[in-house]
Amino acid sequence: MSLDTWMMFFLAYLVVTLSPGPNVLLVVKNSVQYGIWSAFTTVLGNLFCQLLIVGLVAVGVGEFLARLPAWFFVMKCVGGLYLIYLGIRSFKQVKKDSLTLANLDFDRPKSNSKSLFREAFFVSVSNPKTMIFLSAFLPQFLDTSHSHATQFVIMYLSICVIVSGVHVSYALAICRIGKKLNAKKFEGRLAKVSGSLFIGMGGGVLLSSKP
Incomplete structure (x- = not known):
């Protein structure tokens, strides 16, 4: 993979990642x-899923699965319902007084790293369009005169840098805004907004058709 090709890939994937989706939310x-x-644990769950998907794309399984209508239907049902579940759970969190801003450690609920990792992994893996997108997107940047394995490794490491940078930046920005506002009101509103968005995204996945 030449430097020019890599830069094109990096910029293209950066633009895609900058668009907020379920993982950013x-x-x-x-x-x-x-x-x-907790943002880092959540990002790791997402990146582990993408590692598996990139691996499947690299060996050709991704393109095969992307062509199966039954696989797409099952995954979109599972993914859509899971996002709706996360939305409903966010609304339930509004009623809990334990929600506080990250800088108030004495009131902050303790996170379970395994639970956060698993949750992020399921959000990523349950979206069938991730597999379809990467199966169509990654091969466009392959140089047939060089090792495909090496190029897939380079692309995945680039994905790690992009996703980590963008997602953590979003998290830092929102937390900074929240520190200037009333903690409980801010978190209550965020829970309502995130709940609505998760439910909306879940409905969108359920109603989506295969591209």
Whole structure:
């Protein structure tokens, strides 16, 4: 992969990642609820899922699965319902007085790293369009005169840098805004907004058709 090709890939994936989706929303929600360090655990769950997907794309399985209508239908149902579940759970959190800003450690609920990692992984893996997108997107930047394995490794490491930087930046920005506002009101509003967005995204996934 030449430097020019890599730069094109990096910029293209950066633009895609800058568009907020379920993963960004989850990172922001967890950061405000549990503290900024939970953002890294959430990002790791997302990146582990993407590692598996990139691996499947690299060996050709991703393109095969992307062509199966039954697989797409099952995954969109599972993914849509899971996002709706997260939305309903966010609304339930509004009623809890334990929600506080990340800098108020004495009131902040303790996070479970395994639970956050698993939650982020499921949000990523349950979106069938992730597999379809990467199966179509990544091969466009492959140089047939060089090792495909090496190029996929380079692309995945680039994805790690992009996703980590963008998602953590979103989390830091929201937490900074929240510190200037009333903690409980801010978190209550964020829980309502994130709940609505999760439910909306879940409905969108359920109603989506295969591209």
